[in-house]
Structure formats: C-alpha cells, structure tokens
Amino acid sequence: MEGGTYRSGDIKMNKFLALLVIGLVIATGFTMVTYQVFFGGFTDLHNLSKTPAYDLNGTRVFTNGTVLMQISRVDGPDTYGGFIVLVQLIGPNGTIVYQWNAQQLGSIPASNIHNQYPLHPVHADGFALVVPLGQNASVVLNVPFALKGGTYTVRAYDVDGQDSAYGISFQATVKAS
Amino acid sequence: MLKQVDQAQMALPIMRITLGWLYFSAMLRRVVNVPAKMIPSSSAYVGGKLITFIPHAWLIGGILQYTILHPALLFDFLVLWTVLEGLFGLFMMLGFMSRLSGLIIALLAWGIGLGAGWIGTTCLDEWQIAAVEGAAALVFVFAGSKWLSVDQLLVKKYPDGLRIGRWHIPLW
Numbered sequence: 001m002e003g004g005t006y007r008s009g010d011i012k013m014n015k016f017l018a019l020l021v022i023g024l025v026i027a028t029g030f031t032m033v034t035y036q037v038f039f040g041g042f043t044d045l046h047n048l049s050k051t052p053a054y055d056l057n058g059t060r061v062f063t064n065g066t067v068l069m070q071i072s073r074v075d076g077p078d079t080y081g082g083f084i085v086l087v088q089l090i091g092p093n094g095t096i097v098y099q100w101n102a103q104q105l106g107s108i109p110a111s112n113i114h115n116q117y118p119l120h121p122v123h124a125d126g127f128a129l130v131v132p133l134g135q136n137a138s139v140v141l142n143v144p145f146a147l148k149g150g151t152y153t154v155r156a157y158d159v160d161g162q163d164s165a166y167g168i169s170f171q172a173t174v175k176a177s
Numbered sequence: 178m179l180k181q182v183d184q185a186q187m188a189l190p191i192m193r194i195t196l197g198w199l200y201f202s203a204m205l206r207r208v209v210n211v212p213a214k215m216i217p218s219s220s221a222y223v224g225g226k227l228i229t230f231i232p233h234a235w236l237i238g239g240i241l242q243y244t245i246l247h248p249a250l251l252f253d254f255l256v257l258w259t260v261l262e263g264l265f266g267l268f269m270m271l272g273f274m275s276r277l278s279g280l281i282i283a284l285l286a287w288g289i290g291l292g293a294g295w296i297g298t299t300c301l302d303e304w305q306i307a308a309v310e311g312a313a314a315l316v317f318v319f320a321g322s323k324w325l326s327v328d329q330l331l332v333k334k335y336p337d338g339l340r341i342g343r344w345h346i347p348l349w
Contacts, residue, residue, distance in 0.1 A: 019319070023318065026315070027283075027312040028312075030287050030290070030307075030308060031308040031312065034235065034291075034294050034304055034308065035308075037294075038233065038295040038301075039295070039301055039304065047301065048232075048295055049296045049298050050298060074232045074233075075232065078229035078296050117245050117246065118246075119222065119228055119245065120225045120228045120229070132228070132229070133232065134228035134230065
C-alpha cells in the first residue's frame, strides 16, 4: 500500500500514475478553464458581480397606456440590491412621454409584479423597485393616458445613476401594440 | 524514499482538518447556528442562493432553473447537499475513508463552482474557493491519510481496502 514501496514497472504503480495524471489534468483543467469562462482571465478580464446590470428584453408597450416591463438582474452583487429608482418611457420622437420615480416604483403593489422564480422576488420596498440577482419579473406600469402608435423605449436607472453596465443598456425599444 | 513519503503524509492533516471543517461547518451553520436557513418559508432560506447563480452559471444553468422552479425538489437537494457536506467534512477531519471523502468533497466543490464560480465582489471569491477546495480534496483521493487518522488504523487491519467479492475498493 505504501507508495514508496513501488518499483518502476510495477503494474499497480503504473495504474496509480495514470490515474494521478488524469486527476492532475482534471483539477488543473477546472481551475484554468473556469478562470477563462467566468472571468475571461486569459483574454478580457472582467468580474460580473461588481455592479448591477439589468436586461429589459421582452418588455411590451400597449397603446392603452400599459407598459409591461420585463426586467431581469443579470449582473452585480448576489447579497444586495439592485434598486431601480427611475423608469422612463421615451416616445417615437425621442422625448420622455412619462416617467416613474422612486416613490412610484417603491409602491408598486405585489399584484402587479409577476416573478419567474418563487424565491428572492422582485418587490417594491417603499424606496425603490428591488430586483434581486438572477430574478426575472414582469412588472405592470401604467401611463395615465393613451399612447399613439409607434416605437417606444423603456429605460431603467439603477440607484447608482447608471443606465448601462458591462455593455448592457438597461432598456428595450419596442413597437406599441 | 519511504521516509520522505511518510514525512509528506505527516504534513497532510494540516490541510485535511481545515478542508474538512469548511464543509462540516457549512452544515453546522445551517442546522445548528441558524436553522431558519433550512426552512423554505424563512427569508434566511439558502435555497434562494441558487437563483443568484443562474445568470452566468456554466453547464448547469438548466438544472438550476428546473430545481428552483420545483420547490420540493430544491428542498430535497438542499438536504442532500447539507448531509454530504456535514458527513464527508467530518470524515475528512477524522481521516476516515479519506480517499472517498476526498472524491465527494472535490465533486461538491467543483459542482457548486460551476454555478457560483462567477460570483465574487471582493476578489474572484467563489472561483478561488471551488478551485482550491477541489484540488485539495482530490489530493486525498490519491494520498489517503496515513497519519493522525482513522484510516491508519483501518489500513493495518484491512490493507486492501473494502472488499466486495473479488473487488477491492480503496476507501482509505
């Protein structure tokens, strides 16, 4: 059993050595491959949990004034935030048609928020719309008047003032239906 | 040669006990310190952690989503994971079935690394944990533990490991 008692050419030793090399490749492989996959460590070093980013793809705007904001937190810290404090609806000619401030976003009733996953829900906390990491929700927002047809942009701002991070703009441009 | 191997073996408990404690204490935190971590209706429930892995999980994103969407499965998974961490963390500290314990702990480390590996606000935290714990645990698959261990007693009595029929399984 003692490794030191093996002689070279020993079948048991050769088998052990072969397995050891496989182990070495697996352990080193995990370390190096995930370094690249998760952080681009050998090419474009990045850390996606530094600052929040939101994906608004799937957002819909209706001419009756309803905005279904599809929001998913795709980057940033896992234990805290993120906090959406301003949502703008930008009209076909580039002007702000309507916007929801922190107070409005912070008081959206739970019935107007539909979360994809049962835990860590998107919710209003009185100060902001809280969007936990990994959650994906559809949030009903209402414009108090009817909208003309055309293309609208829904843009969200994090409490840090950013509306983009890691090359992702926190917005979606869609045709009103 | 033999003497050098023995000296290397005598150094291994330094790593074994800390490595084992990292896993054993994970179970303690969830079961003894803050039992609410294991209660699905509690805000402390750790099942929700899996959601945070989803955005950039590697290879296991689909499994994570499926598990989170099925709360009963998520709870069972969490219980199984916690039992494995507690049991094999303790075994690693005791040097009991060190080769098997090393394999299980390596799989736990790398498994969670595939999900959480991209997360780390201070450094590359989760990746560092998974990489070093996985590699450290794998060392014991090959080295076993021949000093300050239960295995050193077992190996005297059963030098060929666990015997099932004609198979000899080197658990220690």
